[in-house]
Amino acid sequence: MLLDKLRSIVGPANLLAGVDLSPYVVDGRTPEAAVFPGSLDETRAVVELAASAGVPIVPWGGGTAAAVGAPPSRPGLVLGLGRLGRLVEHEPGDLTATVQAGMTVAALQSALRARGQWLSLDPPDPGRATIGGVLAANASGPRRHLYGTARDLLIGVTVVTGDGAVVRGGGKVVKNVAGYDLPKLFVGSHGTLGVIVEATLKLRPVADVERLVAVRFDRVKDAGAAARAVMGSDLVPTALDLLDGEAARAMAEAGERGRPPGALLAVGFDGLAEQVDWQCGELGRVTGPLGGSRVVTLPGAAWDALGSAAPRAVDPPAAVVRLVVMPAQVADVMEQAAGAARARGLVAAVSAHAGVGVLTAALGTQGAPEPATVAAVLQEWRAMARAGGGHATLESAPLAVKAQVPAWDDPGAAGRIMKAIKAQLDPRGILNPGRFVAGI
Amino acid sequence: MASLAEPRKRALRQELEALLGRGGVLSDPDELAVYESDGLTLFRALADFVVFPRSAEHVAAIVRLANREGLPFVARGAGTGLSGGCLPAEGGIVISLMRMNRVLEVDYDNQIAVVEPGLVNLHLSWAVGPRGYYYAPDPSSQQACTLGGNIANNSGGPHTLKYGVTVNHVLGLEVVLPDGEIVWLGGRTRESVGYDLAGVFVGSEGTFGIATRIVVRILKKPQAVRTVLAVFDEVAHASQAVSAIIGRGLVPAAVEMIDQLTIQAVEDAFGCGYPRDAAAALLVELDGLAAGMEVQAARIVAACREAGAREVRAARDEAERALLWKGRKSAFGAYGRVSPAYMVMDGVIPRTRLPYVLDRVNAIVAAHGLRVGNVFHAGDGNLHPNILYDPRRPGEEARVVAAGAEIMKLCAEVGGSISGEHGIGLEKADFMPFIFSAADLAFMERLKAAFNPTGRCNPGKMFPTRKTCGEAGAVAYRPHPIEEKGLAQRF
Numbered sequence: 036m037l038l039d040k041l042r043s044i045v046g047p048a049n050l051l052a053g054v055d056l057s058p059y060v061v062d063g064r065t066p067e068a069a070v071f072p073g074s075l076d077e078t079r080a081v082v083e084l085a086a087s088a089g090v091p092i093v094p095w096g097g098g099t100a101a102a103v104g105a106p107p108s109r110p111g112l113v114l115g116l117g118r119l120g121r122l123v124e125h126e127p128g129d130l131t132a133t134v135q136a137g138m139t140v141a142a143l144q145s146a147l148r149a150r151g152q153w154l155s156l157d158p159p160d161p162g163r164a165t166i167g168g169v170l171a172a173n174a175s176g177p178r179r180h181l182y183g184t185a186r187d188l189l190i191g192v193t194v195v196t197g198d199g200a201v202v203r204g205g206g207k208v209v210k211n212v213a214g215y216d217l218p219k220l221f222v223g224s225h226g227t228l229g230v231i232v233e234a235t236l237k238l239r240p241v242a243d244v245e246r247l248v249a250v251r252f253d254r255v256k257d258a259g260a261a262a263r264a265v266m267g268s269d270l271v272p273t274a275l276d277l278l279d280g281e282a283a284r285a286m287a288e289a290g291e292r293g294r295p296p297g298a299l300l301a302v303g304f305d306g307l308a309e310q311v312d313w314q315c316g317e318l319g320r321v322t323g324p325l326g327g328s329r330v331v332t333l334p335g336a337a338w339d340a341l342g343s344a345a346p347r348a349v350d351p352p353a354a355v356v357r358l359v360v361m362p363a364q365v366a367d368v369m370e371q372a373a374g375a376a377r378a379r380g381l382v383a384a385v386s387a388h389a390g391v392g393v394l395t396a397a398l399g400t401q402g403a404p405e406p407a408t409v410a411a412v413l414q415e416w417r418a419m420a421r422a423g424g425g426h427a428t429l430e431s432a433p434l435a436v437k438a439q440v441p442a443w444d445d446p447g448a449a450g451r452i453m454k455a456i457k458a459q460l461d462p463r464g465i466l467n468p469g470r471f472v473a474g475i
Numbered sequence: 476m477a478s479l480a481e482p483r484k485r486a487l488r489q490e491l492e493a494l495l496g497r498g499g500v501l502s503d504p505d506e507l508a509v510y511e512s513d514g515l516t517l518f519r520a521l522a523d524f525v526v527f528p529r530s531a532e533h534v535a536a537i538v539r540l541a542n543r544e545g546l547p548f549v550a551r552g553a554g555t556g557l558s559g560g561c562l563p564a565e566g567g568i569v570i571s572l573m574r575m576n577r578v579l580e581v582d583y584d585n586q587i588a589v590v591e592p593g594l595v596n597l598h599l600s601w602a603v604g605p606r607g608y609y610y611a612p613d614p615s616s617q618q619a620c621t622l623g624g625n626i627a628n629n630s631g632g633p634h635t636l637k638y639g640v641t642v643n644h645v646l647g648l649e650v651v652l653p654d655g656e657i658v659w660l661g662g663r664t665r666e667s668v669g670y671d672l673a674g675v676f677v678g679s680e681g682t683f684g685i686a687t688r689i690v691v692r693i694l695k696k697p698q699a700v701r702t703v704l705a706v707f708d709e710v711a712h713a714s715q716a717v718s719a720i721i722g723r724g725l726v727p728a729a730v731e732m733i734d735q736l737t738i739q740a741v742e743d744a745f746g747c748g749y750p751r752d753a754a755a756a757l758l759v760e761l762d763g764l765a766a767g768m769e770v771q772a773a774r775i776v777a778a779c780r781e782a783g784a785r786e787v788r789a790a791r792d793e794a795e796r797a798l799l800w801k802g803r804k805s806a807f808g809a810y811g812r813v814s815p816a817y818m819v820m821d822g823v824i825p826r827t828r829l830p831y832v833l834d835r836v837n838a839i840v841a842a843h844g845l846r847v848g849n850v851f852h853a854g855d856g857n858l859h860p861n862i863l864y865d866p867r868r869p870g871e872e873a874r875v876v877a878a879g880a881e882i883m884k885l886c887a888e889v890g891g892s893i894s895g896e897h898g899i900g901l902e903k904a905d906f907m908p909f910i911f912s913a914a915d916l917a918f919m920e921r922l923k924a925a926f927n928p929t930g931r932c933n934p935g936k937m938f939p940t941r942k943t944c945g946e947a948g949a950v951a952y953r954p955h956p957i958e959e960k961g962l963a964q965r966f
Contacts, residue, residue, distance in 0.1 A: 128718045128827040129856075151724060173666075184666075186674055187643050202918045206910065208823040210640065210855045211892040212629045212678050213899055214911060214937065215919045219642070219674030228670075240724030263584065269698045271763060306767060313766035359666045363584040391665045392585075425664045446669040448658040453669045455925035460918065472669035 037088050038068055041112075044080045045072050049118065058098065059113045062106035062434050066093060069113035075193070075201065075232050078114070082230060083199030085112050086465045092197075093467050094226035096137060096168025099160045102431035103172060104225060105442045108469035114230060116167050122146050123233065131190065131207060133235045136167025152238045155182035159342045167231040173223030176342040177274035177303060180390045188237045189218040194229030197461035207235050220456075226467040227475050228460050242305035247274070247337050248315055249286075250327040251296035255279050257326035258298035259366020262389040264321050265302065266362070270314050274303030274388075276341055279369050281384035282397075285348035289340035290333050300327065300389075301341055341386075348384035349399035353409050354432040356416050360423030362392040368423050372396045375415040379408055392425065406435035413440045420444075443472040478566060479523050487544065491526055494536055499574075501525040510569050513556040514616075517818065517872070518901050522563035525551075527574045531649060531657050531687035534570060538685070539655035541568050541931060549933040550685040552593060552624030555616040557819050558900030560627065560680045564935035570685060572623045578602045579688065587646060587663060588693050592623025592686050596630075599691070608693040611638040614896070615804045626686050629678030631896035633729040633803070634760075636854040638694070640896070642677040649688035650676065653932035663690050675922070680898050681933040683926040697762035700728075701772050702790040704799060705757040705779035706750050710734060712783035713755035714829035717853045719778040720759065721826060725771060730854030731758040736813065737806050737848040737861075744809040747802030748795065750786070757784075757853065758803055806850040807861070814846070814863035818875050821897035822886035826856040835885055836860050843878040845871075857895035858886070884909055899937045907939050 042050050049071040051059075059069050067090065072078040085092050091111030095101070116137035124133040127150050134143055140154070140161035147153050157176030158169050168174070170192070175184045182188075191205035204217020221231060252258040255277070262277050283291065283299040291299065300322065304314045319330045346352045360368050369385045372394070376383035382399035396416055398409060413436065417427040426444035429437065446453060450473040457464075457475045468475075479487070484502065491500045501507060502524050511519040523546070528534045541548040547567035554561060563569050576593035581603055588610070590599060596617040600609040613632035614620055620630070626648065631640045638644075647661035661673030676683050707713040713732055720730060733741070733756050738749045749756055757779065761771050776787045790796035802809075810817045824832050833849065840847040840862055851859040862878055864871045883893045887909040894903060907916060920938060923930075 126825065126827060128722055129825040130721060131825070183639075183643065186671060187639060196918065200914045200918070202915050203912070204915065204918075206823075206892045207890050208825060208856055208892050208895075210631055210635065210823050210852070210857050210895040212631075212640075212896055213892045213894045213903075214907065214915070215922055216629070216642065216675055216678050217919070217922075219671045219677075220922070222674070223671055240721075240726065242724075266586065267583075267695075269695070269764070306764070307770055309770065310764050310767040313764065359664045361582075361585045361664060393665065424662075426668050428668075444668045446667075448656070449660050449667075449672055450669065452652070452658070452660075452672060452925060456670060456922065459921040459925045475669075 037084070037090065040084055041068065041070050041081060044077055044084065045070050049073065059095065061101050062437065064107045064110055066113045067110050069095070069115055071115040071118050073118045078230060078232055079195050079199050079201055081114060082195045082197070086197060086199060086463055091468050092230065092465055094167070094171065094230045096165030096171070097139060097160070097163035099164045100168060100172035100174060103428070103442070104470035106434060106437055116165060116232070119232065125150065127152055130238045131209065131235060132238055133191070133207065133233060134166050135233055136231045137165050140164050140166065140169060147238060148241060151241050153241050154188065154236055155239045156185060156188055157338065157342065161339070166234055170222055170231055170234060171224060171226050177276050177301070177338065177388060180275045180388055181271065181273040182239070185222045186219055189222055189234055190237055191235030192218045192221050192231060193233040194221060194231050196229045197463055197465040202229065205235065209237055225471050227457060227471045228466060230466070244308045244311045245303070245305040246311050246315065247301060247303050247333045247335070247341070248318065248330045249291055249333050250300045250302070250318065250322045250330055252300065252326050252328070253297040254326070255298040255366050255370050258300045259369070259389070261300055261322040261325045261327055262365070263363060264325060265318065266390055268317070268321050270317055270321070272302045272314070273305050274301065275390040276301040276386060277365060277369065277389040278344055278386045279373055279384065281373070281382060282344045282348050282386040285344040285384070286337060286340055289337035291337065301333070345384040345386040345395045345397040349382060349397045351400060352397040352431070353400045353404060354413055354436055355395065355397045355430040356413055357428045357430050358394040358396060358416060358420040358425065360392045360394065360420055360425040362390055364423035365389045365392055365394060368394060368419050371419050372416050375419070376412050379412060381408070381412065395430070406433060406439065409433070409436045410439035417444065446472050484523060487524070490540065491524060491537070495526055495528060495533060499527045510551065510554070511562070513554045513559060513561050515557050515559050515902055518559040518562055520562045520564050521566065522569040523566055525569040525571055527571050529574050531651060534651045534685055534687055535655045535657050537568065537570055538651055538653065542655060542929070547931045547934045550623065550627070550681050552621035553595070553619045555620040556624060556628060556900065557821065557897040558894070558902040560898050560900030560936055562901060564901060572621065575687065581693070583608065585663070586693050588691055590622055590689050590691065592621060592626065592689060594622050596620050596622060596625060603693050607696050609696055610691060611644055611694050612641045615807065622689050622691070623686050626677050626689060627679070627681045628896065628898040631852070631857065633731050633852055636730060636852065637726055637728040642674055644692045645673055645677050645689065646692065647690040648673050648676055648686045650684040650686050652684045653927040653929065657687070661690070680900060680936055682923055682936060684932060699765040699768050700760065700762045700796070701768055702796040702799060703759045703772060703775050704788055704790070705759065705784040706753045706786040707755045707757070707783060708753065708785050709783065710755045710833055711830045713757050714833060716757055716779045716782035716784060717829060718827055719782050720775060723774055723778050725774055727759050727775065727854060728762040729758070729760040731803050732756070732849065732851055732853035733758065733803060733806065734849040736846065737809070737850045740809040740813045740848065741802040741806055743812045745802060745805055747798045749802055758799055803850065810848060810861060810863060815865045815867070817848070817861045817863045818879060819897070820858065820860045820862065820879055820882050821894050822858045822883055822891060823895040824856045824858065824886050824889050824891035828889045829853065829856065832858070832885060832889060836882055839881045839885070840878050843874040845874060845878060852895070856891065880906065901936060904937055905939050907937070
């Protein structure tokens, strides 16, 4: 019945059921159907219908972050935004663009670059990741070191709420304090407060030159000290990534050749040619005395490899965890995390956006570890993140591991406000229920 | 809301004094009058008490007392706000954070500072300056305004063009929620668990609770700074230069525009070196690496010349640069030279619409028989038309309010916003429907209910007044008590 009504909204070709649903299975749970509305109005109608039937909605972009979160408690309806993939408006003189949520990051970047601009957000897997998904998952990449994350770039958002209303927050101008900052609320909300349908983003002009360089170290500790020295210097890097020896192996195919280093510091620069040249030279002067090798330029393709180096180094990973700590703690936590895996006979690869204190730790499957062993390592990693002043999130892990290690960390006393927000904004609990922080 | 009966007021005063000490509570009408308005003196409202806590625990105790008594309460910093946001619109308790003004900790390794809400914005940069750091958001009132007030309003400033507004620099907040509980939203790390509550709290205009500790990023001072003054004989050419600069792929730290009326006022008052006969001037600042600075400056100069600048020059030294910025940042004060009063407007438009909108703004104000001075953040399209008037002339203030409403409608029509940095407060609550639908506003009210279910925390702000629709802004001017005593003047 529900499926028939959904078909009449989106057309039969835009509803998947049965075996076609395999790409949309999350943590072993198959959805009832996947629907792909072709307009804002169809999206609204689908949500309204599902809400009245009490069927949960799982907003879906490119599926790149589908593994994040607690296992779904009940099957729902996957709401795919893939047909809403258009660049609605791009005014170069305003340095803003309005984009439909289902447009991929790669498609948006190529449209913008043709006019000399770009969105300064570089999440992993840009060919699949959609703008709506990147915002909902708060995905980011190496260039966040200088250019920030989605919260710094999203200036307006259109969502369909759990009761089928269309709500707009923010606006189309780069500076705006009218009303509550709804864009901040939706960034990182993992589809629990509204289905993002359209977004307006701040852009940047493409720089004359962009360069990614690498400095090798024998020890993670030294590379960490070098990263801190860069932070305290006059350099203005766009990226400051630290890779341990294991993670650095994944960069070999991307042009980082030679004997595997103990650690790699990958640093990005952009600007005028003279700015980039001066900074590459200065980087050598800052890192050399701390044990760094000479500064080597990496090919442009290394940018994409950098963001996903840790999981690729142990491909396929048994689990991937994101650890957020104080920036000065990065090297210590990196060494401890690898040590915890080694102590149980396992291999881990760890990379970090060192300047902002965000690490990605991937646990290998060599030795086919039992879920209990994986869970034990993950619990230790979380404890290390907490000791470093932060927290840890499971980016991906088998169901048996998620049963033992919560996907999200504890939000503390603020969890009460988060639950109150969820109850106010999605009172029927229709939007991606049970998958987020604090049981939201 | 009726004021409290005397016996109850005495009892509450005693209870507040027991908590805060005798010097921590004001309740005499003469003293309360100092707190009856903010920088927008069009609106006035008297509190029953003004209190001065020294800790989060004090704030929480005051909030719990207010809840027990059913009294509204509102946090207040330096009172430099320009939208009536910190007014005790419905009586009750004003909680001044001015005695919580310490820098609690600076962690240079992690480039963060932990401060109290009453700390003056500029004092943070002073505190970290000796080590080569600064706090980036720089509202024009930065010598007086507080970080807590900046949080409430998500304050901007000239350099936000490159560095972003307050929210881009805030990592975490300890807040006293409207029910008196003390919680942390966000923290010291760059990402927090769950919804970005710190991000949502910033700019909530005091309606989500009261920040008692603030974790902000501090930035390394740039290696080099270059400030360029471009002088134009036509306002339209200056507007076009803004687009040309952006179009050349340059991201200056700041691009500020100053029109002729403002230049003349500034020159009369301070003599900062702006040419009095110019129709408009652009103040363009580049900062960053020393390498390449000359090339970038040359691109700015070329863009301005091509747009029709009659003169473009770089500040020769730090003294000249400081003088040019003094002119820009003191412009509001300088209007006192040319008018007994003025009202600051704050709107945002897409940068490409600057030439059209500036023309229309001037026409709207002229049609109301008034004069306007423009000094604003041109680089991000954040307008500040300042409408000059004489409050003693009957009917003039009403014309200012009417012209202001038309300007806000204009900003909305071209796809802009009704506030870029001053907030909605009381002033623009009834303009919210210009840019938000009923569904948008209902969603925001539900969000507010999650933090502030009783509505006692800063009531009457941001949302259109349903009962008295259209009456906001109708508060009559009367001289401030300290004006009457000759202790202060309006400017």
